[in-house]
Amino acid sequence: MTDLNRLTLAEARDRLRAKETTSVELTEACLSAIDAADALGAFVHKTPEIALERAKAADERLAQGDAPAMCGLPIGIKDLFCTKGVDSQAASRILEGFRPEYESTVSQQLQDAGAVMLGKLNMDEFAMGSSNETSCYGNAVNPWRRGNDDAALTPGGSSGGSASAVAADLCLAATGTDTGGSIRQPAAFTGIVGIKPTYGRCSRWGIVAFASSLDQAGPMTKTVRDAAIMLETMCGHDPKDSTSADLPVPDFESMLTGDIRGKVIGIPKEYRMDGMPEEIEKLWADGTAMLRDAGAEIRDISLPHTKYALPAYYVIAPAEASSNLARYDGVRYGHRAKLAQGDGITEMYEKTRAEGFGHEVQRRVMVGTYVLSAGFYDAYYNRARKVRTLIKRDFEQVFADGIDAILTPATPSAAFGLGEMNDADPVQMYLNDVFTVTVNLAGLPGISVPAGLDAKGLPLGLQLIGRPWEEGDLLNTAYALERAAGFVAKPDKWW
Amino acid sequence: MSIDLETAAKVAKLARIKVEEDALPALASEFNTILGFIEQLNEVDVAGVEPMTSVTPQRLKRREDVVTDGGMQDRILSNAPDAREGFFAVPKVVE
Numbered sequence: 001m002t003d004l005n006r007l008t009l010a011e012a013r014d015r016l017r018a019k020e021t022t023s024v025e026l027t028e029a030c031l032s033a034i035d036a037a038d039a040l041g042a043f044v045h046k047t048p049e050i051a052l053e054r055a056k057a058a059d060e061r062l063a064q065g066d067a068p069a070m071c072g073l074p075i076g077i078k079d080l081f082c083t084k085g086v087d088s089q090a091a092s093r094i095l096e097g098f099r100p101e102y103e104s105t106v107s108q109q110l111q112d113a114g115a116v117m118l119g120k121l122n123m124d125e126f127a128m129g130s131s132n133e134t135s136c137y138g139n140a141v142n143p144w145r146r147g148n149d150d151a152a153l154t155p156g157g158s159s160g161g162s163a164s165a166v167a168a169d170l171c172l173a174a175t176g177t178d179t180g181g182s183i184r185q186p187a188a189f190t191g192i193v194g195i196k197p198t199y200g201r202c203s204r205w206g207i208v209a210f211a212s213s214l215d216q217a218g219p220m221t222k223t224v225r226d227a228a229i230m231l232e233t234m235c236g237h238d239p240k241d242s243t244s245a246d247l248p249v250p251d252f253e254s255m256l257t258g259d260i261r262g263k264v265i266g267i268p269k270e271y272r273m274d275g276m277p278e279e280i281e282k283l284w285a286d287g288t289a290m291l292r293d294a295g296a297e298i299r300d301i302s303l304p305h306t307k308y309a310l311p312a313y314y315v316i317a318p319a320e321a322s323s324n325l326a327r328y329d330g331v332r333y334g335h336r337a338k339l340a341q342g343d344g345i346t347e348m349y350e351k352t353r354a355e356g357f358g359h360e361v362q363r364r365v366m367v368g369t370y371v372l373s374a375g376f377y378d379a380y381y382n383r384a385r386k387v388r389t390l391i392k393r394d395f396e397q398v399f400a401d402g403i404d405a406i407l408t409p410a411t412p413s414a415a416f417g418l419g420e421m422n423d424a425d426p427v428q429m430y431l432n433d434v435f436t437v438t439v440n441l442a443g444l445p446g447i448s449v450p451a452g453l454d455a456k457g458l459p460l461g462l463q464l465i466g467r468p469w470e471e472g473d474l475l476n477t478a479y480a481l482e483r484a485a486g487f488v489a490k491p492d493k494w495w
Numbered sequence: 496m497s498i499d500l501e502t503a504a505k506v507a508k509l510a511r512i513k514v515e516e517d518a519l520p521a522l523a524s525e526f527n528t529i530l531g532f533i534e535q536l537n538e539v540d541v542a543g544v545e546p547m548t549s550v551t552p553q554r555l556k557r558r559e560d561v562v563t564d565g566g567m568q569d570r571i572l573s574n575a576p577d578a579r580e581g582f583f584a585v586p587k588v589v590e
Contacts, residue, residue: 101570199550213550242555311535322510329511331583336576345586350513362512366522367529369510370498383536385546390539392550426525427532443550468551 004029006169009073009226016062016072023062023072026172027055027116030074033170034118039495042155042165044079044137045087045120058114069253070233071114076165076174079120080127081107081217082206086117090208091125091135094356095334104206105238106175106217113233118171122161125358126325127182127210130432132160133418134360142190142415143168143491146456150494153415153458156186156432162220163190167491173221173230177207179214180313181436184448187220188410188461191450191489193482194220195227195475198468199443200245203238211320212243214313214440224449224479228252231471247469255472260480261295266403270306271435273412279454280409287407287451287462290484291477301403303394308387309438310430315371315384316441321361322368328356363426392442399467405477408435410448410461435463445471447478450487459489498526 004026007015015021031051034043051074058072082088082100089095103111111117122140124132131154132140140160142153144167155164159176163186166174176183178196187194195218202217209215219230232253237246267288272281292298330336330352337351357365371380398406412434421429439446445468448461462481466474498506503523507514514522572578577585 098574101567101573200553239556239558243549243551245551245553246556305539308536308539311533314529315533315536326511330576331585333574334576339586343586345588346511347513348586349511353511354513357512362510363522363525363529366506366510366512367526370502370506370526370530371533373506373509380533380536382546383539383541384533385548386541386544387536387539388547388550389544390541392547425528427528430532441550 005033008222009172009229012073012172013069023055023058027051027074030118030171037168037170037495040164040168041122041138041140042161043119044122047086047117047119051116051118054116061114068113069229073172074116074118076118076121076171077107078159078162078175079123080177080208083107091123091137093136093335094328098333105203106234110233121165121174124158125361127158127177127179128360128364129157130429132157134358139418140164144458152418154418156189158182159186163187166192166220173219173226176220177217179210180440181433183218184436184446184463185411185432187448189415191459192220192222193224193227193449195447197471198445200243201235203241203244205238205240209324211317224475224482228256228475250472252472252475255476256479258480258483260477263296263404264402265291265296265298266301266398266406268301268303270303271408283452283460284409294480294484301398305390305394306438309391309441310434312384312387313437315380318364318368319372319381322365325365388441391438395442405474406465408463410463414454414458414460439465444468445474447474449478449481451485453489498523
C-alpha cells in the first residue's frame with residue numbers, strides 16, 4: 001500500500017484497528033514524504049528516530065487492543081510547542097538551541113494518546129505574522145499554485161508550516177495555535193480544516209506565549225471529522241494553566257450527524273467589506289445557500305463593533321507580547337549577544353534582544369511597550385480593553401437572540417505571493433486577520449472549512465463561529481457545510 | 496499623536512532593544528502608521544464600559560499553597576548561555 005501519508009486521521013485509525021496497516025508503515029510513508037518536500041520549508045526540525053520509536057510503541061498498544069483514537073497516527077507539531085529534548089524555538093533566533101526539559105500539556109496529551117510526532121513545523125516568529133515570512137528558518141511555501149504559474153505563494157501564518165504540511169500530505173494532521181487567526185487563515189489558504197476552540201479549552205502550558213488572553217491551540221486537519229477527533233485529545237483541564245477550563249470534554253466525533261435542521265445561522269452585515277473580491281462574496285453566498293438547503297434558518301445579524309476589532313487587537317496583542325517576551329533576556333535560555341569590553345547587563349539585554357528578535361517582533365514589542373507606558377496606558381490599553389468588552393457583547397447579544405452559529409468568509413483573499421507584501425505597510429498585512437480576529441477577542445470557537453476554488457485554482461475557506469464551549473455543535477455545522485461544499489481538490493505535486 | 500525620534504529612542508530603551516541611531520526615523524514612521532490605525536478606537540463610545548479582564552467569566556482556580564515540584568537545578572540551568580557553580584552567570588551588576 002503506497003500513499004499512506006494521504007490518509008485522513010479517521011481512515012488511518014480505522015485501518016490500524018482493522019490491522020490493515022501499522023503505525024510504523026504510516027510513519028515511514030510520512031517520513032519519506034517529508035524528506036522529499038524540503039522545498040516547502042514546512043518541517044524545520046525532523047525527528048525520525050522519535051517518530052519510529054513511538055510508532056513501534058503504538059503498534060504494541062494497538063496489538064493489545066488499547067488504542068485511543070490518535071494511537072499510531074503521525075502528526076506534525078508547530079515549533080511554538082515545547083517538546084522535551086527537541087528544539088523548540090518559536091521560529092526565533094533568540095531561542096536558538098533551546099531544548100526544553102519539559103513537554104507542553106497539549107503535545108503530552110497527544111503523545112499519551114499514542115500520536116506519533118514526526119517533527120517541528122515552521123511558523124512566523126513568535127506566531128507574529130500572517131504569511132510565515134517572519135520565520136528565522138525562512139519561508140514555508142504553499143503547495144498550491146496559481147494554475148501553471150510557478151510563483152511561490154504563502155501558506156498563510158502564523159501556522160504556515162502546519163498548513164503546508166497537512167495540505168501536501170506530509171503528515172496526517174498538525175497542531176496549530178491561533179491568537180488572531182493563525183490557525184484559520186492558513187487553513188483557508190491551503191484548503192484544509194482548522195479550528196480554534198473556545199479560550200480555555202486547550203491548556204496553554206508549555207506553549208511559547210505571545211498574547212496570553214488570546215492564544216489558543218487547535219488542530220489543523222484534512223477533514224472536519226479529523227478536527228473533531230484530534231481536538232478531543234488536545235482539550236481538557238490542566239491545573240498548570242490557571243485559565244484552563246474545568247469542564248467535561250464531549251465526544252466531538254459522535255456529534256457529527258450532519259443534521260442541522262432548525263439551526264439558526266447568522267450572516268453579519270459588517271463582514272461585507274468595501275472592495276471585497278467578488279469571488280469571496282460568491283463563496284459566502286454559496287455557503288449560505290448550502291446551509292439553508294441543509295435545513296438551517298438563515299438570519300441577517302449585526303455585530304456593530306466589528307470594525308474596531310483589528311485596532312483593538314493591535315493594542316492588546318502587542319501589549320501582552322511586550323510583557324511575555326520580556327523573559328528573553330539572554331540569561332536563562334537561548335541566544336546571548338557577544339559583549340564588548342566594558343558592557344554591562346543593560347547592554348547584554350539590549351544587544352541580545354536586537355540580535356535575537358526579528359523586525360516584526362521588535363516592532364510589536366515596542367508598540368506594546370509604548371501603549372503600556374506611563375501616560376498612554378489609559379488612552380490606548382484601557383480603551384482597547386473596553387472596546388474588547390463591546391465586541392464580546394455584540395456576540396453575546398446575537399447568541400441570546402437565538403443564533404447558533406455565524407457564517408463569514410475566513411479571509412479577505414486567496415493566498416498571495418511570497419514577497420508580494422514586502423512594500424506594504426504593516427497595517428496592510430494585519431488586514432488578513434480582519435474576519436478572524438473578532439473571535440479571539442471574544443474568546444469564541446471558530447472553524448475554517450475549505451469551500452471552493454478561485455478562478456486561478458486556489459482554495460478559499462469559510463468560517464463558522466460558535467457559542468462558547470459548544471465546539472461539538474460548531475463541528476457538526478461545519479460537517480454539514482463540508483459535505484455540501486464537497487471540496488476534494490488537492491494541489492498538483494511540484495515539490 | 497505623532498512619535499518623534501526622541502520618543503522612538505525612549506521606547507526602544509524601555510523595551511531593552513538596541514536600535515541604531517540611523518534606524519530611528521524608519522521606526523518612528525512605522526510606529527506612526529500603526530498608531531494612526533489604532534486611533535480609530537477614539538470613535539467608540541466607551542463611557543461606562545468595563546475594561547475586559549477575563550474573556551471567559553470564570554474565577555481563576557486556587558490550589559493549596561504547597562510545594563509541588565522542585566529539586567532540579569541541573570535541568571533548570573541546562574539551557575543557560577552561561578551557568579557556573581549552580582547559578583545563572585551574567586556580567587557584573589554591582590561594582
